[in-house]
Amino acid sequence: MPHASNLSQRMNIRTIVWPIFIETLLRMSIMTIDVTMVAQYSQEAVAAIGLTGQFVVFMILSFLVVASGSAILIGQHLGAKQPDEAQAYSEAGILLMLIFSVMVGVLFFFASGPIVGLYNMAPVPQAYAQGYLLIVGSLSIGMALSIGFATILRAYGFSKSPMVIQLLSGLLNAVGNFIALFGPFGIPVTGVAGVAIATVASQLFSAVVSYGLIRHHKVPFAISRLFKTQRKRLKAILKLGLPNAGEGLSYNLAQVTIMFFIAQLGTAALAAATITQTLERVIFAFAMAMGNGSQILASYMVGQNRKEELQRNVNHYWISGVIISFLMTGLMYSLRTPLAGFFTNDPNTQRLIAHLLVVAFFLETGRAVNLIVINTLKGTGDVVFPVQIGIVSMWGIGVVLAYFLGLHWSLGLVGVWIAVSLDEWTRAIIVIIRWQRGSWKNKSRVSVLHSAE
Incomplete structure (x- = not known):
């Protein structure tokens, strides 16, 4: 070693x-x-x-x-x-x-x-x-x-x-x-x-x-x-990994459903959504990396029983992620005209991209919290709760409101982006509360596994 x-x-x-x-x-x-x-x-x-x-x-x-x-x-x-x-x-x-x-x-x-x-x-x-x-x-x-x-x-x-x-x-x-x-x-x-x-x-x-x-x-x-x-080790890995796969599958199916709604809004809306999502991947890249890194550290520190230190550190991590995501969104918004012009010459599509980048200030800060805190919860062994909350919120808020705001109440593509933002912030508030309450502190898999041996 x-x-x-x-x-x-x-x-x-x-x-x-x-x-x-x-x-x-x-x-x-x-x-x-x-x-x-x-x-x-x-x-x-x-x-x-x-x-x-x-x-x-x-x-x-x-x-x-x-x-x-x-x-x-x-x-x-x-x-x-x-x-x-x-x-x-x-x-x-x-x-x-x-x-x-x-x-x-x-x-x-x-x-x-x-x-x-x-x-x-x-x-x-x-x-x-x-x-x-x-x-x-x-x-x-x-x-x-x-x-x-x-x-x-x-x-x-x-x-x-x-x-x-x-x-x-x-x-x-x-x-x-x-x-x-x-x-x-x-x-x-x-x-x-x-x-x-x-x-x-x-x-x-x-x-x-x-x-x-x-x-x-x-x-x-x-x-x-x-x-x-030993078979028990294979089962232990799957017990932790399968909920993550369920969340990933649910997220992708929810995104496919939302893209179906967007397709009903016309070619310009579909193009604007695709281009804006491309720009947003750059915005949340840092929060994604922070979440992955925090998950690695969380599993290691939980094994060392450094849970109080971990709790303080992760609060700093997600706050930093929110600030950086806000600044990155601001940078994208300030460059919205040349960026949109690089991808499309259609004025209507360019206008939609600019509107979506305004909503992205709300969307990307919530997404930063989720990428960091949810991944950290999983690192501690607390895998089921964030998956359950994710599935309920993605479909009950994200997909349902995307339909009502975007199509039924005719807010169009901006309405869809607001719905997704509300989903992200609903989950963000819930997981912050769970992190602060420390419910994850008794989810470590080390003692459970060894007590079974």
Whole structure:
């Protein structure tokens, strides 16, 4: 095991958050580059990959079931100075990743055609979508292992390593896309199938390099012990991870429903919503990184029984997140004219974007609280309550009010954004109250697990 003092030095908010923040921005940049390159090749290809995006999200959610559960358990056992248990949960997490990747692979190998066929697309984009999904879905083992190994590195405080890996993997993916789409130096153009192969190759590269860094940092992990994992550890990971997956699935379904409402408002509204969401991802990138970092620290500090210190620190974190989100929204609003002009020439769409950025002052500050406090609650082992509140508020407030404010009461797209803001702040107030009351302090999984042994 890494020396305890070295581990403690790595476990601070600055060391953890900034690499995650940069990694988040890199992921966003790479996604934008991918879409831009594919758009230059073919609009049918963009439509196909856009459709398959929701299935890629499904795969990621499946693997995050394991990643979120194992991260909490590894961190809490490290904090409790139980390195053997931390290692056992690292190995159990990777075993589950392998199991999930086989299940996902079999599903998409046999069902990618029927799944894409449900959408009744034109023949060309349907063929593109089916081919892409077949390759990326069937060979998802690289995605699973890269997520699993990155989870272990972060749990041990090595948050810079996944950032570097993401940069290298993204560059490899971009080069592969360029070769597949444009065939330089006489290389045959392989189109969307080549893009899919480049994606799989970059994920496998990420997995191999991540494992190499685990060995380099001397993080305790042994492939030979994977199939000796006790069943109770697999169950413990799933018990923590499955609620997170349920929340993620609920959130995505709620967003799909809200986008359906927005589509009823016309093309300009749909375009404005899509562009504004792109800008908002930059606004909440820091709060997302802060939430991920706070979750890692929470699991570690709970294991050390430093709960009072954690409670004070997290209050500072979410206040900082609110301030930074407010300032970032202000920056976006001040640049609203050139930013909107970069994405669209339509005056009506530009006007809607400006209106939405006003509401974003309210929306993004609430979202910052949720990204930080909810993730921290999960890190302490308090996973069920935030999921329950999230599902009730997303649908009972976000979706319902989006319909009434946006469509029924004719406030349009601004009404939809107000509804989403009210959802975010309702959850934010509830989770702040729960954090202050300290209900999470008896949710640690370390003592529960060991009392069962």
